[in-house]
Each structure stands twice: as structure tokens, then as C-alpha cells.
Amino acid sequence: MGNWLLPESLADILPAEARRIEELRRELLDLYRTYGYELVAPPLVEYIDSLLSGTGTDLNLRTCKLIDQLSGRTLGVRADMTPQVSRIDAHLLNRPGVTRLCYCGTVLHAKPVDLLSSRELLQIGAEIYGHAGVEADLEIIRLVLETVRIAGVVRPRLDLCHPGVVRAIVDADPAAQPHIETIMGLLREKDIPGLDDLARRPNGPSAHTVNALRTLTTLYGDSSELARARRELPALPGIERALDSLDALLSYLPDLPVSIDLGDVGGYGYHSGVTFALYAEGWHNALVTGGRYDNVSRAFGRARPATGFSLDLRRLAAGLAPAERASAVRAPWGQDAALAQAVRELRQGGDIVIQTLPGHEHDQDEFIFDRELAQQDGAWTVRKI
The missing domain is CATH 3.30.930.10 (Bira Bifunctional Protein; Domain 2)
Structure with a gap:
């Protein structure tokens, strides 16, 4: 290694x-x-x-x-x-x-x-x-x-959810609360057979709770899923509040592609x-x-x-x-005070200026030299390459 x-x-x-x-x-x-x-x-x-x-x-x-x-x-x-x-x-x-x-x-x-x-x-x-x-x-x-x-x-596409839906379902069933981590894992994987197995455990969640959780795994799609959730999920205050919050937010986003996923428990x-x-x-x-x-x-x-x-x-x-690649100005290496001043002014104006070291005039991968600083009539000026 x-x-x-x-x-x-x-x-x-x-x-x-x-x-x-x-x-x-x-x-x-x-x-x-x-x-x-x-x-x-x-x-x-x-x-x-x-x-x-x-x-x-x-x-x-x-x-x-x-x-x-x-x-x-x-x-x-x-x-x-x-x-x-x-x-x-x-x-x-x-x-x-x-x-x-x-x-x-x-x-x-x-x-x-x-x-x-x-x-x-x-x-x-x-x-x-x-x-x-x-x-x-x-x-x-x-x-x-x-x-x-x-x-x-x-x-872009936006997926909306509200954890208050699944929280209301679990909180309504005392037998489900000791299994909360297992339930979240099963919902995360949308594992319906696993939910059914959980219902058959001694002291497991009630069949009513498991049916509601199974429904959650199918509540994915457009905004019409909120209306279906109101029809098919238990009439619990926590669920109603969560669905009302989603409806209120959707009313402000009429032109945005939005999906609903009530089974998202991330x-x-x-x-x-x-x-x-x-x-x-x-x-x-x-x-x-x-x-x-x-x-x-x-x-x-x-x-x-x-x-x-x-x-x-x-x-x-x-x-x-x-x-x-970014465009840059190529400048020669040198100690001339006028050259140093010209390079400084270009950099202060936002230009990338690279003074090429002797023998390495073409060793640039990140930049494209489209201009160069050259001496003309005793003054340093920028000209196109």
C-alpha cells in the first residue's frame, strides 16, 4: 500500500x-x-x-x-x-x-x-x-x-412529507411504541411482509395500527394523495394537523412539480x-x-x-x-518595475495574470492564455494571442 x-x-x-x-x-x-x-x-x-x-x-x-x-x-x-x-x-x-x-x-x-x-x-x-x-x-x-x-x-422535483402522520399512528397504540425503531426500519424499506410479521408478534402493534402503516407505504404520488390519506388513514388529530400543514404549503406552490411521500420516515x-x-x-x-x-x-x-x-x-x-478552463494573461518573468506595476494593475482589475517561469512557457493545464502582456514602444500593454 x-x-x-x-x-x-x-x-x-x-x-x-x-x-x-x-x-x-x-x-x-x-x-x-x-x-x-x-x-x-x-x-x-x-x-x-x-x-x-x-x-x-x-x-x-x-x-x-x-x-x-x-x-x-x-x-x-x-x-x-x-x-x-x-x-x-x-x-x-x-x-x-x-x-x-x-x-x-x-x-x-x-x-x-x-x-x-x-x-x-x-x-x-x-x-x-x-x-x-x-x-x-x-x-x-x-x-x-x-x-x-x-x-x-x-x-428539479420536490418530495414533501410530514413525520406527524406516522407519529400520530404510533402514539395512538401503546403496544406499538416499544417497537418504534423496528417500525421505522420497515417503513424505510417499505417492507409490508415485515409489518405483517410484526403484527403477529406477542405484544406487537394492533392490526388496526399495522393496516394504517401498510397504507402509509402506498401514499406516494401527486397532491391527490393527501385526499386519499384523509379517507384511508385513521381520523386522528395529529394526522389531520399534518395533512393540513401540507395542504397549506402546497397552496403556495401551484407551479412546482411536487410529490407526496407520507411513508418517508428519514x-x-x-x-x-x-x-x-x-x-x-x-x-x-x-x-x-x-x-x-x-x-x-x-x-x-x-x-x-x-x-x-x-x-x-x-x-x-x-x-x-x-x-x-479560465482565460488568463501571460506575462514574462522579470524584475522590471514597469512590468510589475502592469501586472499589479491587471490583477487588481480582476484578471488572472501568470508570469511564466523560464523554460515553462506552455506548462498550463487549468488556464487558457488568450492574451499576453508585452512591451511595445517602451510600455507594457495587453494584446490578444
Whole structure:
């Protein structure tokens, strides 16, 4: 094994790709600022009890852990920046009204999500704190759509869900609650035979509960699935509230391709309201995920309504067209003061100027020399090549 080999599911980012990712990062953070989102930068590592507060078990399994040599306490390398941003809003900023925050940074997963995923992500996202109404959810979704539009994603499709539906079904049956992790796993795989087997276990969920869960696995499609859910699911207040929330949000999105998937339980235990996932041709799974998570900041001593989204900039860039080489000005190497001044002025104006070292005039892969700085009539001027 060579010293140059990297661990599994980790990779270097080479110049052209790194440039495209960085340009996209800057453009998106500038976009979020025009909406009033303030940039924060939490640390890469935190104490594990703070990092995982209110997040459920999934994030715990994705988090790499180590021992702090100074305190002896367990640290975690962040696998998701959203809990950190929630801590900043609830504990450090402590503002009474609406707060909009955005962020971008590296996160590390203990294991890749699937065979095609990396363990190192460049996560970018935005969050709204302090408003419980549909207006905040709508603003976040509109910001998601503007994000992928700027990136060049065409024909995005939005999947909506609400964990309150499955939560209401399980909470209504005391016999189902000890089996919640098993139920979530079966729903995640849409394993109907597994649900039937669960109903036959001693002290398992009631047949009425299992029938409702089986129905959930089929409630996928266009907005008409909400009407079918009202007809076929139990008449529970929690279900009615969840379906009302989805209907309210859909009324503001009449021209957007939207699907409903009430059997999606990916955010169960973390999300508290409407959740969404954005899909697009060229990416094998959800490109952007988000939704409402009002309960997370309670762990930091101040419960706040919250909704937001995040995505992996590296994966977003990987599905776009290859980055084009940038145009540059070629300049000779030299100590002439007038040459140095001409190079400085071009760079201050935003031009890429490369002074070629002796014997390496044509050793550029990343740039295209379409102009050159040459001396003419005693002055340094730019001319086309």
C-alpha cells in the first residue's frame, strides 16, 4: 500500500473541480446574504453531548468520536452542522425575534450513506429560527429553488412529507411504541411482509395500527394523495394537523412539480413538521433535504421554531457539466518595475495574470492564455494571442 492512498470513500479535489466548488460556494453565500441570512462558522469538533443533543440515533451512528487530550471528555467530529447552528441561535445569539443563519463547512461521516457517497461532505445550508408559520417553510423552499437554479440544475422535483402522520399512528397504540425503531426500519424499506410479521408478534402493534402503516407505504404520488390519506388513514388529530400543514404549503406552490411521500420516515425523531427532499436528473438520490425541526434547540435551554435545508456542495458540483478552463494573461518573468506595476494593475482589475517561469512557457493545464502582456514602444500593454 502506497503512502499516497486515501482511506475508503475519501478523495482529493483537483484544481478545476475545486475552483468550481469554491466559486459556487461564494455565489450561494452571497445569495443567502441578499435574503438576510447571516454567516456563522461553528467548530469542526465539539463535545459529543452537545453535538448530538436532540438529534436522534441516526446522527450518533454517523459521528466519528475521539477523546479530548485536555479534558478527557469524548469529542465528536461533526457529521451535520444544523445542530451546531441551532446551538448558536438558542444559546449564544439568544435573540427574541426571527433569526436567519447560513453556514458552509466540512462534515465527516463515520460510514458513507451508500456505495456512491463520500464520507467527507462540504455542507452548505440556511436556517430560520423564531417563526412557526408556513411563511418560514415557504421562504426556505423558495431559497432552495433559487440555490439549485444558480447552480444550473434543471427540472428539479420536490418530495414533501410530514413525520406527524406516522407519529400520530404510533402514539395512538401503546403496544406499538416499544417497537418504534423496528417500525421505522420497515417503513424505510417499505417492507409490508415485515409489518405483517410484526403484527403477529406477542405484544406487537394492533392490526388496526399495522393496516394504517401498510397504507402509509402506498401514499406516494401527486397532491391527490393527501385526499386519499384523509379517507384511508385513521381520523386522528395529529394526522389531520399534518395533512393540513401540507395542504397549506402546497397552496403556495401551484407551479412546482411536487410529490407526496407520507411513508418517508428519514427524519423521524428529528423533524417536527413538513419535510422535503429535492431531486433532479443526474443525481442518484436527494440533492437537497430539509424541513421543520422545532424541538432540537430545547436541548440548549431555549425551544425555538426552526426550519431549514442543507446540501453537499461537492456532490452538487459533481453532477454539473465539467468546469471550463479560465482565460488568463501571460506575462514574462522579470524584475522590471514597469512590468510589475502592469501586472499589479491587471490583477487588481480582476484578471488572472501568470508570469511564466523560464523554460515553462506552455506548462498550463487549468488556464487558457488568450492574451499576453508585452512591451511595445517602451510600455507594457495587453494584446490578444
